[in-house]
Amino acid sequence: EKQGFRHFMLKEIYEQPGVVRNCLEAYLDDNWNPADVTQSPINLGISPELYADLEQIQILACGTSWHAGLVGKYLLEQLAGIPTMVQYASEFRYAPAPLTANTLTIGVTQSGETADTLAALEMEKRRRFGQLPKYEPRLLGITNRPESSLGQLVNQIIDTHAGIEIGVAATKTFVTQLMAFYGLALDLAWRRQTLTATRMEEILVGLRQLPAQIELILESQERYIEELAHSFAETHDFIFLGRGINFPIALEGALKLKEISYIHAEGYPAGEMKHGPIALLDAKVPVVAIAMPGTVYEKVLSNAQEAKARDARLIGVTPMNEHEAAETFDDLLPVPVVEELLSPILTVIPLQLLAYHIAARRGLDVDQPRNLAKSVTVE
Numbered sequence: 001e002k003q004g005f006r007h008f009m010l011k012e013i014y015e016q017p018g019v020v021r022n023c024l025e026a027y028l029d030d031n032w033n034p035a036d037v038t039q040s041p042i043n044l045g046i047s048p049e050l051y052a053d054l055e056q057i058q059i060l061a062c063g064t065s066w067h068a069g070l071v072g073k074y075l076l077e078q079l080a081g082i083p084t085m086v087q088y089a090s091e092f093r094y095a096p097a098p099l100t101a102n103t104l105t106i107g108v109t110q111s112g113e114t115a116d117t118l119a120a121l122e123m124e125k126r127r128r129f130g131q132l133p134k135y136e137p138r139l140l141g142i143t144n145r146p147e148s149s150l151g152q153l154v155n156q157i158i159d160t161h162a163g164i165e166i167g168v169a170a171t172k173t174f175v176t177q178l179m180a181f182y183g184l185a186l187d188l189a190w191r192r193q194t195l196t197a198t199r200m201e202e203i204l205v206g207l208r209q210l211p212a213q214i215e216l217i218l219e220s221q222e223r224y225i226e227e228l229a230h231s232f233a234e235t236h237d238f239i240f241l242g243r244g245i246n247f248p249i250a251l252e253g254a255l256k257l258k259e260i261s262y263i264h265a266e267g268y269p270a271g272e273m274k275h276g277p278i279a280l281l282d283a284k285v286p287v288v289a290i291a292m293p294g295t296v297y298e299k300v301l302s303n304a305q306e307a308k309a310r311d312a313r314l315i316g317v318t319p320m321n322e323h324e325a326a327e328t329f330d331d332l333l334p335v336p337v338v339e340e341l342l343s344p345i346l347t348v349i350p351l352q353l354l355a356y357h358i359a360a361r362r363g364l365d366v367d368q369p370r371n372l373a374k375s376v377t378v379e
């Protein structure tokens with residue numbers, strides 16, 4: 001079943017080019033005609049009532065799915081111009097935001113069975129039911145299990161087409177959740193006319209290149225990362241830094257590492273370091289920084305240099321063939337250069353491999369880490 005891989009997690013990491021291709025096939029309309037404004041390039045089958053007069057989006061999720069939601073917020077705001085908030089379902093259910101009009105609520109859960117996410121969505125449905133039409137519930141689910149309890153609860157589903165995921169650590173379901181958000185944000189952007197046809201085409205070309213680029217990272221990086229993992233035999237703490245659309249990837253890198261290796265890890269927005277966490281740094285605390293070309297590239301590099309000045313060992317997820325980054329970091333995890341909006345799908349890959357190899361090296365049960373279940377069906 002593991003098809004020659006030592007663990008399901010590693011097999012699932014390697015399935016990512018394929019599942020991203022599944023999403024491209026399912027979501028992108030090959031017959032799209034850029035000259036026809038009435039036709040969206042994205043085919044999610046979402047009914048016009050869910051989209052009508054949309055003023056706000058709220059995303060509810062837990063764990064890795066919440067991280068996907070944070071990337072989703074970035075895309076929905078930057079591409080489609082819709083104010084979006086992301087809440088932990090476990091928080092929202094006991095302190096819901098005041099009702100806002102024409103609001104789409106998106107539940108993100110790969111299993112479709114996470115108790116807090118279901119409860120938060122149920123609560124939202126209940127409190128909106130019977131209100132004035134503009135407050136009525138509009139619920140969308142992003143899940144890998146359309147047949148799950150989530151499927152029964154929401155108006156519509158975006159299926160992430162990742163196939164069953166066995167490793168407790170979410171990997172392929174995360175990248176496909178990101179794909180669902182690209183689809184949704186682009187669909188909304190087209191319908192609301194916030195993107196030109198040229199810009200849309202550019203992004204679509206970029207999306208289609210992702211599977212091959214993930215393959216390239218897997219082929220070129222895995223050996224190196226396996227070696228690199230040896231150097232963290234005695235490490236107790238890690239810091240992950242990112243900014244902008246890669247801030248959620250810093251959180252995801254830290255979560256992957258802590259859940260399977262039991263090493264304490266914190267993800268932080270790089271610009272917040274100097275407001276406290278920088279006090280943690282010394283030669284014993286490695287810092288992983290995601291520094292990809294775009295709006296915050298120089299900023300992240302200078303945040304990384306500040307960490308270096310505190311003797312931290314610096315590991316950079318950086319653009320391939322970039323010399324400026326090469327000088328800043330002690331170790332490089334290079335990924336192909338893509339436009340910033342698409343970079344999370346690539347930057348997360350070396351971080352999954354890093355977490356995997358550190359945990360495997362420690363001889364831990366990577367697929368079934370202690371105290372964790374694949375889906376958290378109790379509160």
Ligand code: M6R
Pocket residue numbers: 062063064065108109110111112113114117168169170171255256259374375376
């Ligand atoms: O099934 P869900 O996506 O709702 O699960 C949410 C979290 O429990 C899950 O993402 C958890 O954080 C993973 N073990 C992370 O790898």
